[in-house]
Amino acid sequence: MNDFNIKSQTHILVVDDYLDNLTLLTMILNNLGYQVRQANSGKTALKAIEQMLPDLILLDIQMPGVDGYSCCQQLKTNPKTQDIPIIFLSASNNAADKLKGFEVGGEDYITKPFLLEEVVARVEKQLILKWQKNQLKQELKYRKKIEKKLLESQQILTQILNTCPDGIAVLKFIPSRPHKPAYFYCTFINSVMENLLKPNQKRLINPKILKNSLDIFDSSLFDYFSEVVKTGHPFEQDLYYENSEIKAWYSVKAIPHGQGILIIVRDITDRKQCELILHQTNDFLYQQATTDNLTQISNRRAFDVYLKQEWKRAKREELSIALIMIDIDYFKLYNDHYGHEAGDRCLYTVAQTIRQAVKRPSDFVARYGGEEFAVILPNTERIGAETVANSIQKAIHDLQLPHAQSPISSYITLSIGISIQIPTSEDFIILIQTADHALYEAKHQGRDRIQSWSELLE
Numbered sequence: 001m002n003d004f005n006i007k008s009q010t011h012i013l014v015v016d017d018y019l020d021n022l023t024l025l026t027m028i029l030n031n032l033g034y035q036v037r038q039a040n041s042g043k044t045a046l047k048a049i050e051q052m053l054p055d056l057i058l059l060d061i062q063m064p065g066v067d068g069y070s071c072c073q074q075l076k077t078n079p080k081t082q083d084i085p086i087i088f089l090s091a092s093n094n095a096a097d098k099l100k101g102f103e104v105g106g107e108d109y110i111t112k113p114f115l116l117e118e119v120v121a122r123v124e125k126q127l128i129l130k131w132q133k134n135q136l137k138q139e140l141k142y143r144k145k146i147e148k149k150l151l152e153s154q155q156i157l158t159q160i161l162n163t164c165p166d167g168i169a170v171l172k173f174i175p176s177r178p179h180k181p182a183y184f185y186c187t188f189i190n191s192v193m194e195n196l197l198k199p200n201q202k203r204l205i206n207p208k209i210l211k212n213s214l215d216i217f218d219s220s221l222f223d224y225f226s227e228v229v230k231t232g233h234p235f236e237q238d239l240y241y242e243n244s245e246i247k248a249w250y251s252v253k254a255i256p257h258g259q260g261i262l263i264i265v266r267d268i269t270d271r272k273q274c275e276l277i278l279h280q281t282n283d284f285l286y287q288q289a290t291t292d293n294l295t296q297i298s299n300r301r302a303f304d305v306y307l308k309q310e311w312k313r314a315k316r317e318e319l320s321i322a323l324i325m326i327d328i329d330y331f332k333l334y335n336d337h338y339g340h341e342a343g344d345r346c347l348y349t350v351a352q353t354i355r356q357a358v359k360r361p362s363d364f365v366a367r368y369g370g371e372e373f374a375v376i377l378p379n380t381e382r383i384g385a386e387t388v389a390n391s392i393q394k395a396i397h398d399l400q401l402p403h404a405q406s407p408i409s410s411y412i413t414l415s416i417g418i419s420i421q422i423p424t425s426e427d428f429i430i431l432i433q434t435a436d437h438a439l440y441e442a443k444h445q446g447r448d449r450i451q452s453w454s455e456l457l458e
């Protein structure tokens, strides 16, 4: 909008009981582009103002009836009109009169006879001041609105932060300086975090969070947090904390925030306890599912899983793997003679004896079925396998478990078949078949002996 347009929208009210002044001022201001209205008394001026508010008033002081001072007073006490700038026009150059003009609220004072240029300059100055005042008012109004919204947002945020289940804190990082170590400065902490830290950790709430305050929780925490500031990568870890009053698990998260970090801490003790119970239950169930109830050694299912796993490993590493199959000789006769309960006790004793005879942690003993047992020996060659088989056989011999019905001995004896393979295919059945075949041969040749599959091939 250009200057003329602004002026054409600016309304000036000229008030003077002297017609010549009224005419002259109207003409001058009209020529400059302003909208001008006239009033020849205080009374008509107030009426004109009531009908339409002007942007500025040129007001004569000495008028019959309502004079300029009282007209001004009335306008300045009315909220609707109090902001309209008033420039007094007066023939009096008396300082007291001028002072009164300002006291009743006038913005400026021009002495008659006036210089037209002076009137124009003072009018324009007042209009600019009014415009600037308006701008300031608008800005103030806008700022108040923003402040109100900000306050509302802050209240909502505070409510959320104080009612959410997580402890939240904002820490500013102060890097190390000569003779002064780096530290964190706490700029915000919510009530949940304060409660989490009670009663013994108040040091952490203190503004300066030094390394040893964080060390209470975890000796690496200060370094972890510093790394978050340096790298911008978030940190997340579950931490266990214990003192004389608290035993608790916390989930700790730290994310970069400005010159420091935002920390979110949650008490996860209940969840951790559930996990622990679940873990123990799983362990128990796994144990149940993979253990043979009668002999308390691994069952056939566990055997299959372990053999598959070790067979794969042996193939990958091109190593030999041995399988020992064991059968209790004439066990049916034992059962028939001593009864099933004694038979079960015998199976248990033999199973536990075999297990004790096998030494390496990677060696695996299982009940294969009935009175048959199997031993998996990873990374084992013929001599090693035969040594283990001999130890097993000797251990059973040493037990001297009576077997009155055995045609070959007075005691329990074992037939043992061994197979050693370096896997060439995924299928481990070849190992079971050859060990089984060796066992069959051991029985066939009179029982109470060890037969190796490779021996049969020689």
Ligand SMILES: [Mg+2]
Residues within 6 Å of the ligand: 016, 017, 018, 060, 061, 062, 063
């Ligand atoms: Mg007059």
